[in-house]
Structures are given as C-alpha cells and as structure tokens.
Amino acid sequence: MAVVEVRDLTKRFGANTALNGVDLEVGRGELVVLLGLSGSGKSTLLRCLNGLHDVSGGEVTVLGQRVDTARRGELRRLRSRIGFVFQQFNLVGRLSCLENVLTGALGRVTGPRYGVLSWSRPLRQEALDQLDRVGLADRAFQRADTLSGGEQQRVAIARTLMQRPELLLADEPVASLDPENSAVVMDLLVRISREDGLTVVCTLHQVDLALGWAGRLVGLRQGVKVLDRSAGDLDRDQVMDVYRRVDPDAA
Numbered sequence: 001m002a003v004v005e006v007r008d009l010t011k012r013f014g015a016n017t018a019l020n021g022v023d024l025e026v027g028r029g030e031l032v033v034l035l036g037l038s039g040s041g042k043s044t045l046l047r048c049l050n051g052l053h054d055v056s057g058g059e060v061t062v063l064g065q066r067v068d069t070a071r072r073g074e075l076r077r078l079r080s081r082i083g084f085v086f087q088q089f090n091l092v093g094r095l096s097c098l099e100n101v102l103t104g105a106l107g108r109v110t111g112p113r114y115g116v117l118s119w120s121r122p123l124r125q126e127a128l129d130q131l132d133r134v135g136l137a138d139r140a141f142q143r144a145d146t147l148s149g150g151e152q153q154r155v156a157i158a159r160t161l162m163q164r165p166e167l168l169l170a171d172e173p174v175a176s177l178d179p180e181n182s183a184v185v186m187d188l189l190v191r192i193s194r195e196d197g198l199t200v201v202c203t204l205h206q207v208d209l210a211l212g213w214a215g216r217l218v219g220l221r222q223g224v225k226v227l228d229r230s231a232g233d234l235d236r237d238q239v240m241d242v243y244r245r246v247d248p249d250a251a
C-alpha cells in the first residue's frame, strides 16, 4: 500500500491556482524530493498531505487515511503519525537540546511536562539515543539557542523522530544552512529513511542536493507536475528544465 496517494489534486487560493491536477504516489521507504521555482506549489502540496490546507479538488490519502474528507479527530490522529521538519527548526531556544527532543514525545504521554525529570526514564533514554543518532549526544544539556543552525536542525530532526513518525515531511530543511551543513542534514535524512524504512517527502531548492540525495525527484511548474523520475535516471539539464519560466503571453 502506498504511504501517499494523491489523485488529481487542485488547490486554489482565491483566483490563484497553486496546484493543478497533481497525481503523486509515494511508496514506503522512498525519499522523494519536490523541486520547482518559488511559488510552484511545493509547500502547498506538503501542507495538503497533512491536512494543513483544505483541498479544492481531488483526493489525498496518507497512511491509508483520506485527508481531504477527514474529520478533525481523524486529522489529529493522522498528524501524530506524520513528522514535519521546517526550515526554521522551531526549537525552544532557552530549553536544553534534550528537553526539545523530549517534546517530540508529547503526543505519546498524557498531561503536561515541566523539566527533564518530569519525563520517564525510558523516554529520557530514548531522547538521548535520538540525539546520539544525529551526532549530538554531547550537547544534550546545552541550551538549544547556543547551537549552530545545522546542529539545531539535527536536534529538530531528533525531536521529530521521538514522535515515531511513519511519514516525514520536510519543508526546505536546509534552506538556511551553508553547503557543508546542508550535506550533513541531507545525509542524515537519507540514513534515517534507509535505517527505519521511513518515507520522506522533502522540498528543496538546490538541484545538486536533490540529485545527490533523493531517490526520486518530482518537479512542479506553476502547480503542475512536470517531472517524476528516479534520480539515477536524470541529469542536471533535465532537472533544470523544471525551472524554465513560463511566459504567460506565450500560451
């Protein structure tokens, strides 16, 4: 069964059509990168997958759950199975890295938590293991806002893993990082996807990163899917064609 099944998806914002008849199927363990010019609909597509946007037409099924027709409770349960990694990390800067990672498990416990010791020992160990996995176990008790951008994104990924997601959506996860840190974060996403059989759908701006790290590339141009191929079958020029601007007067 596909993890993501999108059929003829259309999303309009007023008169603006952000997605126009998009079909997409993503199988378990695939790492798919969405590419396209700014405004081509990449983030909108990610947001339709976890129900952050209502759809204007078509069907979206994720982890066997219809998203476009889901009730609020069904959406809440579905979102607890989907990890989301953002460009801006969204860590709580004054909290330690360990506490930030622990908050990823909030959906698995009942009631509020204040401070590291309010979490059970097994969860604390699990959070430490996740920090270790992203290479930052030695920073567990350091304030998150004292870490570099690349390190903060790795903590954010560890936090998402605490959620035990079955699907990971990443919206420009390396957009604010330098090339070296971008490579570290992409390496990490690929490794986690392979080790856990985790399905990842990620938007990226950098063609070379996408070609180097993705299993499959999906290109959007003005809300239309114009490319959907295995990365190994593509060269740079073919991918760059996704970025060809469309002259509105030429149509």
Ligand SMILES: Nc1ncnc2c1ncn2[C@@H]1O[C@H](COP(=O)(O)OP(=O)(O)OP(=O)(O)O)[C@@H](O)[C@H]1O
Pocket: 013, 016, 017, 018, 036, 037, 038, 039, 040, 041, 042, 043, 044, 045
């Ligand atoms: N909440 C919104 N309200 C109105 N229009 C929106 C909204 N979100 C996106 N859009 C519009 O939908 C289109 C697609 O935007 P989207 O953010 O999905 O593009 P993108 O490919 O992710 O761009 P970027 O690479 O800059 O993040 C754009 O024209 C954008 O202005």
